[in-house]
Amino acid sequence: MGTTPLGSWNDGAAKREIVDFVTSAATEGSPGFVAPMDRVAVFDNDGTLWVEKPAPVQMPFVLGKLAERLEADPSLAGERPYRAITDRDEAYFRALNEQDPDAVASMVEAIGSAWEGTTLAEFEAEAARYLASWRHERFGVPYSGLVYQPMLELFDYLRSHGWRLFVCSGGGRDFMRVICEDTWGMPKENVIGSAPEFAYRDGVLVRRAVLHGPIALGPGKAEDVLARTGRLPSFAVGNDDVDVELLRSARFALLVVHDDDVREYAYTDCAERARAAAEKHGWTTVSVKNDWNVVLNERLTQEKPSAPHQ
Known part of the structure; x- marks a missing residue:
């Protein structure tokens, strides 16, 4: 981290608007004051906190698991999404990327x-093994090297002004909790x-095949945040269409533009x-090219392996 707040952010409209809002929110008596208990900031993950291209970090983990299940039970080949995996159906994966319901x-x-019947510890161990060997195909770095340095600085800046931070993503909750x-x-x-529901069986909690609450996409993000925190965010950050409802629920909305x-x-x-929506509602937009003088987490990006995992 830099020694100055938001050191990886160039001086410009985005940085000024963030600083003005956070400063005003912490100043009692100002028009923008936000009571301490309402200082809830919510961030999307993929494309907001780390690189999501050419595919989200979690995707190969999920597809590998489904491929193993298909190999054990070939009768699944006629069902979605197994049929798409077998046929390498680009249209299906494009629809998945576009968050088609x-x-x-x-x-x-x-x-x-x-993963039905798996304990949380078993799932986390499986995810940790995958992450230990995963490398980005272009940058050759582990998942931690894909995190945006400016966002880590924004975390610190908000915390220093009394904000509580949350991440809400359509990606698996338990996968994100590993990192x-x-x-x-x-x-x-x-x-x-x-995330799945859990059931208590034979003295342990195990995953069920039933989803706990709505999928954290679109309206489901705002619904999940309200259910978890009892509040809607005062500060929200996202980067794509499935973040619109979350951003609209916040007093201050920040949209990352790639x-x-x-x-x-x-x-x-x-x-x-x-x-x-950003143009219509006057949200603050962040240009990766123009607003960030550093993009990836420098310390972890430099820890490149000699031979990236294939």
């Missing part, structure tokens, strides 16, 4: 069945996301509605 529902159901404490400095209980194909990726897919 039917595609997402079929994937969530398959994930629930794949949240070491990577974000965030306790597990502050991570919200799509426009740097040199240091990261430039893309607009699945973000058209979010960008239109």
